[in-house]
Amino acid sequence: MDSFAATKTLECHEQLNAFYGVQAIYGRADxxxxxxxxxxxxxxxxxxxxxxxxxxxxxxxxxxxxxxxxxxxxxxxxxxxxxxxxxxxxxxxxxxxxxxxxxxxxxxxxxxxxxxxxxxxxxxxxxxxxxxxxxxxxxxxQKPVLPVDTHVHRVTQRLGLIGPKVSAEKAHALLLSYLPADATQLFNFHKHFFWHGQRVCTWYYPKCSECVLRSLCDYYKSGQTAVLSSTPRRK
CATH class of the missing domain: 1.10.340.30 (Hypothetical protein; domain 2)
Known part of the structure; x- marks a missing residue:
């Protein structure tokens, strides 16, 4: 296990817990x-x-x-x-x-x-x-597993928690190895990174100036956000 990536993953997780608030696990009744x-x-x-x-x-x-x-x-x-x-x-x-x-x-x-x-x-x-x-x-x-959808995958890659060539399928096991085997924590990790990808770290125009994780983010530090923000919006 990459101890640096594991430590950074937990730090990002804790910051998003503080930002979005810890949720109890919920799903559809059926x-x-x-x-x-x-x-x-x-x-x-x-x-x-x-x-x-x-x-x-x-x-x-x-x-x-x-x-x-x-x-x-x-x-x-x-x-x-x-x-x-x-x-x-x-x-x-x-x-x-x-x-x-x-x-x-x-x-x-x-x-x-x-x-x-x-x-x-x-x-x-x-x-x-x-x-x-x-x-x-x-x-x-409430099984201790971690869904990795497109939002979770994108945000964790931009942060540098997983490599740029790591697939969503491989990211599941990799991120899971960095986190406690606790269903509530994994639920919150999934939900918070999902929300963050929807609301802040969006695909075309990430709102880096609003992001609570920018000091930890490889993508922000690389300056790629400046390139994206200067690209004209599609009509």
Whole structure:
């Protein structure tokens, strides 16, 4: 483990805890909503994800009906999510797998599995990758895992907590090794870096002058922010 990166990661974590405030773990009450909603959320904002989910459930009130829905109708139901033609088959295949293997559209049994077993089981499902699995296990089952989405990935790279060529998948294990194996701390790390990427450390025009982490940030110290801030905004 890189002790310098680990120390810096904890320092950034503590500063964002102070800035945003420590949160208790929260997620959707229904783990299946969390699971399917996370599939719908890929490259989709929260409002459109929720609209897609609720439209689907209004048209197909039971999970059996979602599983058995004609594919074109399910695609139409979730059209507010991006790539509905990709996500609809994932959802149908996921539900078919759950009914075939467990007899029900439920993942509640994950609560009784070890973190490693639960991750292995989830990532074997159709369309479920590491990000979806970690979000479900952390938010709904308080397992000590760390979701790394595009915001968390971008902010940690700019700060220099991970290298510029470290993928989001590899960042999951790397950042996890720097942090306490405590679900509440990992939840706050994820949430705070996610919010920071949405609100301050944005992709095109990071608001470095407003950032509480700029004294620790490799990106800010490199002067790249000056180049970005001088780039004309797109109309």
């Amino acid at each position: 783990p299946m909503h969390e699971l399917v909603g996370t599939i719908l959320s890929h490259r989709t904002n929260f409002a459109n994800e929720e609209m897609a989910y609720h439209t689907m459930r209004e048209l197909f009130p039971t999970w059996e009906q979602v599983r058995d829905a004609p594919l074109p109708e399910l695609i139409e139901a979730i059209q507010t999510a991006t790539y509905p033609e990709v996500k609809a088959p994932y959802i149908k295949n996921l539900l078919a797998y759950l009914y075939r293997e467990t007899g029900a559209a439920s993942v509640d049994f994950l609560a009784n599995m070890s973190t490693e077993e639960a991750m292995k089981w989830l990532t074997a499902l159709p369309g479920i990758g590491q990000k979806t699995a970690t979000l479900l296990l952390l938010f709904n089952f």
